[in-house]
Amino acid sequence: MNGSSAALAPALPERVDVIIVGARAAGAATAMLAARGGLDVLAVDRGGYGTDTLSTHALMRGAVVQLARWGLLDRLERAGTPLVRRTTFAYGALEIPVEIRPRGGIEGLCAPRRTRLDALLVDAARQAGATVAHGLRCAGLVRGPGGRVRGVELVDGAGRARRVLADRVVGADGLRSGIARETGAAIRRRGAHASGVVYGYWRGLGIEGYEWRYAPGASTGAIPTDDGATCVFVSFARERFRDELAPDVAAGFARIVAEVSPGLAAALGRAERRGGFRGFPGVPGCLRAAHGPGWALVGDAGFFRDPITAHGITDALRDAELLARALATGRERSLVDYEQERDALAVELLDLSDAVAAYDWSPERVQELHRQLSEVMKREVRGLEAMARAAEPDAAVAALASGAGPLQEKTK
Ligand SMILES: Cc1cc2nc3c(=O)[nH]c(=O)nc-3n(C[C@H](O)[C@H](O)[C@H](O)COP(=O)(O)OP(=O)(O)OC[C@H]3O[C@@H](n4cnc5c(N)ncnc54)[C@H](O)[C@@H]3O)c2cc1C
Numbered sequence: 001m002n003g004s005s006a007a008l009a010p011a012l013p014e015r016v017d018v019i020i021v022g023a024r025a026a027g028a029a030t031a032m033l034a035a036r037g038g039l040d041v042l043a044v045d046r047g048g049y050g051t052d053t054l055s056t057h058a059l060m061r062g063a064v065v066q067l068a069r070w071g072l073l074d075r076l077e078r079a080g081t082p083l084v085r086r087t088t089f090a091y092g093a094l095e096i097p098v099e100i101r102p103r104g105g106i107e108g109l110c111a112p113r114r115t116r117l118d119a120l121l122v123d124a125a126r127q128a129g130a131t132v133a134h135g136l137r138c139a140g141l142v143r144g145p146g147g148r149v150r151g152v153e154l155v156d157g158a159g160r161a162r163r164v165l166a167d168r169v170v171g172a173d174g175l176r177s178g179i180a181r182e183t184g185a186a187i188r189r190r191g192a193h194a195s196g197v198v199y200g201y202w203r204g205l206g207i208e209g210y211e212w213r214y215a216p217g218a219s220t221g222a223i224p225t226d227d228g229a230t231c232v233f234v235s236f237a238r239e240r241f242r243d244e245l246a247p248d249v250a251a252g253f254a255r256i257v258a259e260v261s262p263g264l265a266a267a268l269g270r271a272e273r274r275g276g277f278r279g280f281p282g283v284p285g286c287l288r289a290a291h292g293p294g295w296a297l298v299g300d301a302g303f304f305r306d307p308i309t310a311h312g313i314t315d316a317l318r319d320a321e322l323l324a325r326a327l328a329t330g331r332e333r334s335l336v337d338y339e340q341e342r343d344a345l346a347v348e349l350l351d352l353s354d355a356v357a358a359y360d361w362s363p364e365r366v367q368e369l370h371r372q373l374s375e376v377m378k379r380e381v382r383g384l385e386a387m388a389r390a391a392e393p394d395a396a397v398a399a400l401a402s403g404a405g406p407l408q409e410k411t412k
Helices: 025-036 061-069 073-079 114-127 178-183 239-245 249-260 262-270 312-329 332-357 363-389 393-401
Strands: 015-021 041-045 086-091 094-099 131-134 136-143 149-156 161-171 187-190 195-203 210-215 218-224 229-237 272-280 286-288 295-297
Touching (some): 015 149, 061 073, 061 312, 073 114, 136 161, 136 178, 178 295, 229 249, 239 249, 249 262, 286 332
Parallel strands (some): 015 041, 041 131, 161 295
Antiparallel strands (some): 218 229
């Protein structure tokens, strides 16, 4: 570590209950909920406030229900994020429109840009009393007796360093989590497949709902987002990325859209593209241990599933709530419950996402995978609704972890 310890960000506390590394979907939501639960929280992010990140940002029902319950959905709507009231699944020529029914206090889904969603969560965390600092990188962990994690070493853009101590350090630092690496968080399950993704934004596309289209070997998605724009992506087995997409992303994107959906290709030709393409070459799913002595993981840091099922932010927000409840109890045992509750859904979500990302299915098989995914998501929403009803956070956590709790409930 370089630099002096006194010079950095004097407003930072020396000691807090919880330090969270990473302040986006998982980290900012955990900070907000832990602070609302009465904990003294510091969240840091090496990136900037309100910046973008790689994501097509479609929210599933669980995430929207939580944003509404936290009092944040109205703010998104007022800022210009449209509600999505229909999803269309297309398997070749077969189109299946699905109306989004009002339930759980929401009238539809939505897909805010990360510039908007992550900033909103940071604002809400600050309003709840958490300190959130950007431009600070966690450069290492501080360990106490027996190797227990006791804090973090932070470094700012000028190389100045500062140590902050805490009862618990939470890694919300994403897919390539340094906290997971430094703690040696055990890998519980891995995916075998990975999809590559290329996406961009268009205005004037005239698509009002989510549209997911599947053809042998590839799929497309159209996701209405902020300020009249639509995010359009192509997804394919990651083996195609290097050979077919990387040499000329725009041409590869156009070819795959035409292959999966000539109608969408024609509509894109009439619409106005905004900005460039962004690409993700694909990384197999990975589920890690969620906690250890003095540390915990949340969001992609502990559970990454292939983006093809558009469920990462929904997972991050759900698990932020489960983790914040566990932290508020101050009991080590609650983190065991947290891991069990997370994994009651995570294992199936990882496996289903992995199966779709294989791109080796028939149209009937991918429809069946979507049917199974829909059942998991119904269970997820029932679990979230039950958590919201529980007056006693402890009672909700106990019910969720009991095996008879809502997240473990068998689908009828
Ligand atoms: C191509 C693509 C498309 C996707 N599409 C969707 C979708 O449609 N819907 C959906 O729900 N999900 C989607 N996802 C997944 C979703 O983006 C992630 O699940 C989500 O971003 C996870 O949030 P997070 O807060 O855990 O991590 P991240 O959003 O990755 O945030 C981690 C933060 O940690 C910070 N950080 C890392 N290391 C340090 C450090 N040492 N010190 C300080 N800060 C640090 C980073 O700066 C970053 O801001 C997609 C992902 C990809 C790649």
